[in-house]
Amino acid sequence: MCLNLLKNVFSESRARSSFAVYVRGNKFLMDAAGKTLLRVPQRITDSAISGSSTSNPPLKRIDIGGVTFVQKSTNVLMRTNTHNTRSLLRYVILLGQM
Numbered sequence: 001m002c003l004n005l006l007k008n009v010f011s012e013s014r015a016r017s018s019f020a021v022y023v024r025g026n027k028f029l030m031d032a033a034g035k036t037l038l039r040v041p042q043r044i045t046d047s048a049i050s051g052s053s054t055s056n057p058p059l060k061r062i063d064i065g066g067v068t069f070v071q072k073s074t075n076v077l078m079r080t081n082t083h084n085t086r087s088l089l090r091y092v093i094l095l096g097q098m
Contacts, residue, residue, distance in 0.1 A: 017031070017032050018031055018032065018038075019032075020040075021037065021064070023059065023062055023064070024059065026039060026040075026042075026059065027039070027040040027042070028040065028077070034067075034079065035078060035079045036076060036077070036078055036079070037069050037076070037077040037078075038075060038076055039075035039076075039077075041075075058071070059071070059077070061077075066086075067079060068080045068082050
């Protein structure tokens with residue numbers, strides 16, 4: 001009984017270890033902590049083989065809901081802390097206006 005419960009918990013946590021995020025037609029997997037985006041390679045289609053479609057340009061920086069991700073390697077983007085700095089700066093400016 002306890003072993004089955006542990007198996008279920010483990011499989012559920014493994015299933016939620018990443019989330020799919022689509023940005024400009026590119027699929028990324030975000031880790032559970034929300035710190036890393038990993039680009040998923042696209043499948044080769046007949047139109048891509050014939051050369052009729054254009055390839056997506058590399059994304060060096062992505063902003064999602066005020067959170068910035070910058071490219072660390074070819075298919076990996078990491079979250080930056082600039083959004084924390086911006087919100088702290090806004091807070092200080094608002095306090096100074098009171």
